Amino acid sequence: MKLKNILISTTLSLGITLPIGRLSKLDIDNYSYILEDEDITNNDLEECEGALLLVNKYNPLNDSYEPLDLKKPNIPFINNSIEEEKQMREVASNAIEELFRKAKDDGINFLATSAYRSYNTQNDIYLSRLEAKGKEYADKYVALPGKSEHQTGLSIDVTNERRNFTKKCKEAKWLASNSYKFGFILRYPKGKENITGISYEPWHIRYVGKKAAKEIFQNRITLEEYLKNKQYDLVRREIN
Numbered sequence: 735m736k737l738k739n740i741l742i743s744t745t746l747s748l749g750i751t752l753p754i755g756r757l758s759k760l761d762i763d764n765y766s767y768i769l770e771d772e773d774i775t776n777n778d779l780e781e782c783e784g785a786l787l788l789v790n791k792y793n794p795l796n797d798s799y800e801p802l803d804l805k806k807p808n809i810p811f812i813n814n815s816i817e818e819e820k821q822m823r824e825v826a827s828n829a830i831e832e833l834f835r836k837a838k839d840d841g842i843n844f845l846a847t848s849a850y851r852s853y854n855t856q857n858d859i860y861l862s863r864l865e866a867k868g869k870e871y872a873d874k875y876v877a878l879p880g881k882s883e884h885q886t887g888l889s890i891d892v893t894n895e896r897r898n899f900t901k902k903c904k905e906a907k908w909l910a911s912n913s914y915k916f917g918f919i920l921r922y923p924k925g926k927e928n929i930t931g932i933s934y935e936p937w938h939i940r941y942v943g944k945k946a947a948k949e950i951f952q953n954r955i956t957l958e959e960y961l962k963n964k965q966y967d968l969v970r971r972e973i974n
């Protein structure tokens with residue numbers, strides 16, 4: 735199919751996202767991009783709309799971004815999880831159920847702690863941490879509202895029954911080795927802090943679809959690097 739130089743406009747506020755992110759601040763409300771490779775389409779890169787949405791401190795979501803297909807996966811959560819954070823986008827919800835099921839078959843029991851968090855919830859978390867521990871601590875450990883990947887509905891934090899999820903525990907090892915089979919990646923790997931901007935988090939996984947997850951896993955890269963590597967295929971041009 736000939737897709738060369740077709741100009742496509744889209745807006746994030748409609749829940750439509752672009753697969754390719756330049757590693758700089760973008761106007762996420764309104765921009766366009768040009769497909770330059772005739773063989774590669776959005777759909778080839780993304781198994782579901784928005785699966786490759788990049789959220790980090792340079793690419794925040796606006797306060798109105800809310801996934802439309804949130805649902806509650808049938809997996810165990812820790813007791814103090816609130817109802818809102820027990821949800822994920824449908825595709826990620828189905829995938830996490832499969833991951834938990836397969837882990838159990840392998841003798842690994844995960845508990846979920848937090849998945850979707852709205853802009854307002856993230857704001858509340860930041861403010862309460864700011865009040866309790868001060869700005870330096872809050873800035874180091876809590877994402878500012880709009881800059882948390884949990885707002886996408888594609889991320890989830892998990893733990894184990896001992897509530898001690900460290901790099902060396904068997905659950906973390908299983909998660910690091912197997913997540914990609916279900917379309918998830920370890921979003922904040924060790925040694926990549928300078929790229930992700932976030933400290934190593936063995937418990938935080940992000941749904942990106944099986945194709946991207948496998949490539950990211952095999953090449954030991956981050957979502958940022960994956961998207962950057964794909965830039966030769968798609969060139970994004972901001973409006974104006």
Ligand SMILES: [Zn+2]
Binds near residue numbers: 884938
């Ligand atoms: Zn997380």
